Amino acid sequence: MSDEILSAVLIAILHQKQIYHKPVFLKLPADVPIDKLDEIISFAWRHHIDGFIATGPTQDRSLLIHSAETEIKQAGAGGISGLPVIHKSIEVVRYLSAHAPKEMLIIGAGGILTPLEATSMLKAGAHLVQIYSAFIYEGPGIVKRIAEACNP
Template sequence: MYRILFSLVFRHMDPERAHHLAFAVIRILPRLGLSRLVSRFTMPRTDLHVKALGLTFPSPFGVAAGFDKNGTAILGLGALGFGHVEVGTVTAIAQPGNPRPRLFRLIPDRAIVNRMGFNNEGAASVATRVEAARSARRRPVIGLNIGKSRVVDVADAVADYRVSARAAASVADYLAVNVSSPNTPGLRDLQAIESLRPLLAAVKEEAGATPLLVKIAPDLADDDIVAVAGLAVELGLDGIIATNTTISRDGLVTDEKVVAAAGAGGLSGAPLAHRSLEVLRLLREHVPGTMCIVSVGGVETAADVRTRLAAGATLVQGYSAFIYRGPLWARSINRGLDRMSPLV
């Protein structure tokens, strides 16, 4: 049914407008008192819970940062079957993001190009919503993803991240440091070890007992990924999220003119699957087995999730396939995992 609706309606709409329409429906589920009823239909029937970061995740599958930027649909997304919701990316200073259009579909590739630019209402405002959602009896695990404010110079990034971490640490179940989006000038430079070490140390100080993870780009060279893994271990981080979007356009089947028209931005979706899996395996070779690795990038099906778990992921996230598979996407993954024999 959703595929027909997508083909007839959504694919002809501006992607960001379509997102907001779908988002409005997700947000209203708790207000109509439907969350509990819907979750009975969407959550796993068998015990798929995962213990990680000192938390219990009802399913290994969650929604990645970028979908709910301001924490307005946490409970609705939980009702749809996501075991955790990573809110954000939020910044210390509220910002509108880049000019529209800034979200593009590459339908033949089941991919998305975005250059949203961390549009959000600011860490303090979003933290208030997260705190309210945490008080609900039935809720997903809630992460808060923090990034650099666009108006802040890279040289002042540490202080800027401190502000966001201070606002988020007391309300989020875990924090994620985003230094890997291609849509904020200079941000990816912070992945260099000499820049990343003081940044992560500062955020860790602000986070206190709240679990802390760092999110990295798929475009890093393997040696750099190993270096980040070593730094995460050295600083006592709780985990790594791999990976963010890519600036690569290699191997796409979408017409070159369509790709060129989409322009700059991060590519996500199916074309990212191979590299994301490579990075996961590389990380798992270089961090302790107890460290949480969240695998994200090109995940569409229960089989994809199972592959990531078998390769060493603790948790798995998705985002782009939501657009192509619709509101029952998390349910289909949970039900698919239900039918598979557990990993030994």
């Protein structure tokens, strides 16, 4: 995306934030290079972004260590989410927690399927966790199990 388009989108989002008084979060991909995070943090801070969602899907097929080659080909070219991205997500959350201004909220996402991953994400520095795949595969009861594990 060009800088001009990105600037126009950002201006529109921030205008909506002012009208509706809603926080704005920047969702980062699991493939974000760690050496680019300082630049992303600075950009987000300059533009009054409230925090980050770390992370979304990855394109890294090498993480599918339990899948046969035919299964990987059948999955197609889309992003991979769920458990395969947990380590990348935790790494990004840990970096953001150590380097982003404390006023910026960090939502840990990507690969949280059990209370163990949720707890690991919180220990890495996430203020909140977001689940998606866990909710689909485990049903709504996973929310209670994660909440109980994270708040004994």
